[in-house]
Amino acid sequence: MKAVGARVPRYDGVAHVTGRTVFVEDFDVPGAAWVKALRSPHPHAGIAKLDASAAERMKGVRAVVTAADVPLNVYGHLSALGIPGDEPLLAEKEVRYVGQPIAVVAAEDEEIALAAVDAIEIEYDVREPLFDVRKAFDPDAPQIHEWGNWYPHFEDGYDHRQIRKGDIDAAFDQADLIVQGVYRPAAIEQLPIETQVCQVVPEANGRLTIYSCTQALYFSMGVVAAHLQQPLNKFKFVGGTVGGGFGGKVDTATETLCCLLALKSCKPTKWRWTREEEFLCSSTRAPWHMEVADAVTKDGWILGRRMITLHDSGAYARFSPYGVTKHSFHHTGAYTIPNLHFDGWVVFTNRTPTSAMRGFGVTSVSFATETHMSRIAEELGIDPFELRLKNANRIGDTSPNGVVYTDPSTVPTILAIADHLGHELPADYRTMTTEPRSGDLLPDHLVAQLGNPEDH
Amino acid sequence: MSLTVNGRTHEIESPPLTTLLDVLREELRMTSPKVGCEQGGCGACTVLVDGQPRRSCLIPVGALNGVAITTVEGLGTPEDLQPIQAAFVHHYAAQCGFCTSGLLMAATAYVANGGTDDREAIAHALGGHVCRCTGYVKIVDAVAAAARGDEFDLSTTAEGRYTTMHTGGDS
Numbered sequence: 001m002k003a004v005g006a007r008v009p010r011y012d013g014v015a016h017v018t019g020r021t022v023f024v025e026d027f028d029v030p031g032a033a034w035v036k037a038l039r040s041p042h043p044h045a046g047i048a049k050l051d052a053s054a055a056e057r058m059k060g061v062r063a064v065v066t067a068a069d070v071p072l073n074v075y076g077h078l079s080a081l082g083i084p085g086d087e088p089l090l091a092e093k094e095v096r097y098v099g100q101p102i103a104v105v106a107a108e109d110e111e112i113a114l115a116a117v118d119a120i121e122i123e124y125d126v127r128e129p130l131f132d133v134r135k136a137f138d139p140d141a142p143q144i145h146e147w148g149n150w151y152p153h154f155e156d157g158y159d160h161r162q163i164r165k166g167d168i169d170a171a172f173d174q175a176d177l178i179v180q181g182v183y184r185p186a187a188i189e190q191l192p193i194e195t196q197v198c199q200v201v202p203e204a205n206g207r208l209t210i211y212s213c214t215q216a217l218y219f220s221m222g223v224v225a226a227h228l229q230q231p232l233n234k235f236k237f238v239g240g241t242v243g244g245g246f247g248g249k250v251d252t253a254t255e256t257l258c259c260l261l262a263l264k265s266c267k268p269t270k271w272r273w274t275r276e277e278e279f280l281c282s283s284t285r286a287p288w289h290m291e292v293a294d295a296v297t298k299d300g301w302i303l304g305r306r307m308i309t310l311h312d313s314g315a316y317a318r319f320s321p322y323g324v325t326k327h328s329f330h331h332t333g334a335y336t337i338p339n340l341h342f343d344g345w346v347v348f349t350n351r352t353p354t355s356a357m358r359g360f361g362v363t364s365v366s367f368a369t370e371t372h373m374s375r376i377a378e379e380l381g382i383d384p385f386e387l388r389l390k391n392a393n394r395i396g397d398t399s400p401n402g403v404v405y406t407d408p409s410t411v412p413t414i415l416a417i418a419d420h421l422g423h424e425l426p427a428d429y430r431t432m433t434t435e436p437r438s439g440d441l442l443p444d445h446l447v448a449q450l451g452n453p454e455d456h
Numbered sequence: 457m458s459l460t461v462n463g464r465t466h467e468i469e470s471p472p473l474t475t476l477l478d479v480l481r482e483e484l485r486m487t488s489p490k491v492g493c494e495q496g497g498c499g500a501c502t503v504l505v506d507g508q509p510r511r512s513c514l515i516p517v518g519a520l521n522g523v524a525i526t527t528v529e530g531l532g533t534p535e536d537l538q539p540i541q542a543a544f545v546h547h548y549a550a551q552c553g554f555c556t557s558g559l560l561m562a563a564t565a566y567v568a569n570g571g572t573d574d575r576e577a578i579a580h581a582l583g584g585h586v587c588r589c590t591g592y593v594k595i596v597d598a599v600a601a602a603a604r605g606d607e608f609d610l611s612t613t614a615e616g617r618y619t620t621m622h623t624g625g626d627s
């Protein structure tokens with residue numbers, strides 16, 4: 001604990017303020033070709049014709065890469081875990097979101113690269129898109145993904161993430177009141193100030209050196225190696241300096257295509273996304289649709305929660321199943337609810353694929369839970385601080401997925417907030433601790449959920 | 457044409473409509489001004505033009521004959537930081553470091569023009585600079601400290617040596 005409360009020297013502070021920190025694009029790679037992408041203007045369309053020959057013949061164009069040039073085009077961000085791939089590196093037969101890459105060009109300068117993109121001949125067969133997760137399950141909804149409109153590959157053949165705990169029907173039978181709410185936080189762009197950027201240099205020894213702003217260097221190395229069907233020792237990744245990421249640089253956005261163009265042209269390549277591309281084409285935090293119904297008593301106990309979550313994954317799965325799993329484990333927030341019935345789906349839409357952002361999968365449900373706690377307090381006419389303290393996680397309580405809490409921080413956090421706001425509390429709440437439940441704080445309905453912290 | 461940057465005059469070969477940002481980064485290899493949005497929206501490319509903060513991504517270099525440009529390379533060196541640079545280090549105002557150059561130039565102009573440690577005035581002067589890491593509080597702390605003329609003991613906040621290699625930024 002040497003660092004907590006101490007002034008810890010930054011090893012990069014002086015470099016940052018003297019302009020000497022070398023970000024990916026600050027490396028001078030002489031002769032690097034500019035990379036630009038042909039991207040879909042449609043959220044959902046078939047590709048009826050694709051002909052890049054005119055672009056390839058243009059003066060100053062070094063290489064054009066389409067799906068036909070990719071050794072393994074379809075791969076998934078969860079493929080390393082045995083999940084089938086669903087996302088093509090470059091779209092081949094259809095496009096599923098605005099901005100999806102179809103072809104990439106490497107040219108001597110930016111203007112030629114843009115002109116070459118314009119010279120690629122393409123015809124689309126425009127299809128009806130799906131944008132609303134609530135309509136994805138309708139029989140007449142557009143079918144937008146080969147797996148159907150939701151992800152089907154949770155463990156043991158489940159097509160959604162579910163949690164069952166306690167006796168949900170008994171909880172709702174015993175309730176004095178059912179409090180319901182629907183919560184729909186919108187997509188958020190991570191918005192690093194450094195856009196996605198990559199430089200790739202083919203080396204004389206046959207390897208590629210990749211200067212990458214990725215947040216997940218070894219993951220990106222694996223993704224590139226898989227698409228190129230090459231062993232890992234063909235790639236030297238140089239990274240670690242990230243001009244902001246916030247989750248938006250976990251997905252492998254630029255490296256693979258820069259490598260393919262560098263190999264095809266035998267020359268270095270550089271791809272720096274424009275701000276427009278960053279907004280339009282990079283992954284965002286997902287929009288979520290969450291429906292909550294809580295069985296509550298007049299004196300402020302939450303006996304049970306039924307919840308449905310629809311996670312908008314966009315056009316492909318990427319890491320969304322992982323986000324929904326985390327979401328499900330945290331779906332009671334900082335509070336203990338003994339009887340649970342949770343169903344969460346990863347729903348495909350024709351939006352930009354969504355992925356990691358700070359607190360992946362959890363911030364959405366924290367927003368829903370906290371808003372819902374205040375709604376319950378309002379409906380019951382109970383102080384919202386007292387309602388939270390009463391139901392707060394304590395040592396020995398168990399999480400939705402059965403983990404025993406050994407050091408939950410809800411009580412001290414709520415008390416600190418009340419203290420900071422000058423919110424007065426009765427003595428029995430003011431002196432509450434995080435110690436195991438007993439007496440009035442251990443009513444019958446919370447006995448069965450208790451675990452042994454020693455077993456943790 | 458010629459361009460004076462950090463007191464040194466350079467002959468420029470780029471066409472006159474090339475942005476100042478591209479000339480600095482691509483022709484003169486001064487990489488402290490960053491490419492963030494190329495439309496004047498983020499502030500990462502800010503340099504001083506005759507002492508005033510300007511977005512280098514919006515200025516054609518041909519319009520700059522006879523003016524003096526200052527970039528972060530023209531502030532203090534690691535061994536001899538200027539007070540605004542020391543203040544940024546001491547108050548941890550740089551996290552990933554990507555917006556830092558632009559903010560340093562805006563802050564330099566603010567202090568040089570007689571700016572005080574009034575937090576609202578500082579926020580106004582730095583308006584339009586987007587930082588996604590800090591939440592701005594530490595940046596305002598640093599500029600206020602520099603405006604007051606605070607002195608800093610960097611031995612508690614910065615390692616003694618800088619590195620020109622990749623320095624892992626918080627992201």
